[in-house]
Structures are given as structure tokens and as C-alpha cells.
Amino acid sequence: MALIYISLGSNIEPSRYLQAGLRSLRECFGPLKLSSMYESEAVGFSGTNFLNMVASAETDLNIAEVVALFKQIEQNHGRLVGAKKFSPRTLDLDLLLFDDLVCQTPVVLPRAEIVNNAFVLWPLSELAPELIHPVLHKSYATLWDEYDKDSQRLWPVTFEWPVGLTF
Template structure:
């Protein structure tokens, strides 16, 4: 079984779509470990704020199968394929890590957003503080400690989830 870390985000009816996305992920992956929920300003375009979180799960699927499943979940929840990269979205699901695999295809792993975006690094450091980034060779807690927290506005928000942080 591979341990995977997944980022989820939404800025269109975000509470609704994130809950729906989590239910779908649970259906396909089984038990999930959830970070806290964070709100952040849109990055790369002017838009409404996003809600973001990171989820940990285990899977027997290979990387390509995981990514295909995530794309299907996004589509099932109203994500328009072919939309501009920096635009509003109902649901964005990205594979951040697949064990300690480093690869370029079928997706780039580890995902670059881990290092560059607070809305990925902070929740990842919360649920995997002692895990070591396979390229940076630092723990996610250390990476978050070193991150320039003035570069992106981000704050924790209440997210009502009936299953707790692990379900």
C-alpha cells in the first residue's frame, strides 16, 4: 500500500464541494486523515477566497490510476475540464506525494506547490510534520518554519465535519 497526500481546494460553494470531494475520496480510498481547513486568497488571478486542506490516505492504485480517479471526482462535482489554470473552481484535487516517489510522468511528484504555496505546505506540515520531502531533504515542519509567511495570506477556519480528523 502506498501512502499518498492529496490537496483539496475550492472557491465555488467551497464547503459543499469539499465535503462532497471528501466523501468521494473516502469511497475510493477508504479511511482518510484530514488536516485543518485553511482559507486563502486566490493565487494567480483575482477571485473569491479558496478553502484548502490536505488529506492522507493509503492506496493500492498506481500513480496514473490515482490521478485518473481524482480527475473523475473533480468532473463528477462540476469541475470544467479545459478551463484556464488560474480560475475559479468547484473542486481541485491534486496528488502531492505518493510515498517518496520522485517522477515526471504521469504527473510531477513531489508536486511543486508543496514548496511554493502556503495553502499546501501549512496543512501538509500539520498532518505529516516529520515526513521528509524527497528532494528538499527537510521535514515538512522545518519547511513550514522556514517559509516566508508574509508571501501569502492564509488563516485556519472552522470546518464542520461529522467524522473528525480521521474517518
């Protein structure tokens, strides 16, 4: 079983789509571990704020199967195929880590956004503070401590999960 870390984000009806995305991930992978929810300003374009978090799960799928599954879940929840990279979205699922694998295909791992974007690094450092980045050889807690926190606005938010929703 591989341990995977998943970045989730939305700025179109984010409460609705993040809950739906998490339900789909739970159906596919079983129990999930979740970071706190964070709100951030849009990065790369002008738009409404995003809600972001990181989840972890275990899987027997290979990387290509996981990425294809994420694309299908996104599309099932209103993500438009071929939409611009920097644009509003109902649901964005990105594979951040697949165990400690370093690769270029079928996706680049570890994902560069981990160290480039506060909305990925802060929740990842919360969920896996002692885990070591397989290229930089630093823990995610250390990477977050060293991150220029003035470069992107990000803050934790209270997120009301529906009664009975478990992960």
C-alpha cells in the same frame, strides 16, 4: 500499499464541494487523515477566497490511476474539463506525494506547489510534520518554519462537518 497525500481546494460553494470530494475520496480509498481547513486568498488570479486542506490515504492504485481518479472525482463534482489553470473551481484535487517517489510522469512528484504555496505547505506540515521531502531532504515542519509567511495570506478556519460525516 502506497501512502498518498492529496491537496483539496475550492472557492465555489467550498463547503459543499469539499465535503462531496472528501466523501468520494473516502469511498475510493477508505479512511482518510485530514489536516485542518485553511482559508486563503486566490493565487494567480483575482477571485473569491479558497478553502484548502490536505488529506492522506493508502492505495494499491498506481500513480496514473490515482491521477485519473482525481480528475473523475473533480468532474463528478462540477469541475469543467479544460478550464483555465488560474480560475475559480468547485473542486481541485492534486496528488502531492506518492510514498517518497520522485518522478516527472505521469505527473511531477513531489508536486512543486508543496514548497511554493502556503495553502499546501501549512496543512501538509500539520498532517505530516516529520515526513521528509524526498528532494529537499527536510521535514515538512522545517519547510513550513522556513517559509516566507508574508508572501501569501492564509489562516485556519473552523469548518462545520455535517453530523455523521466520518473519514
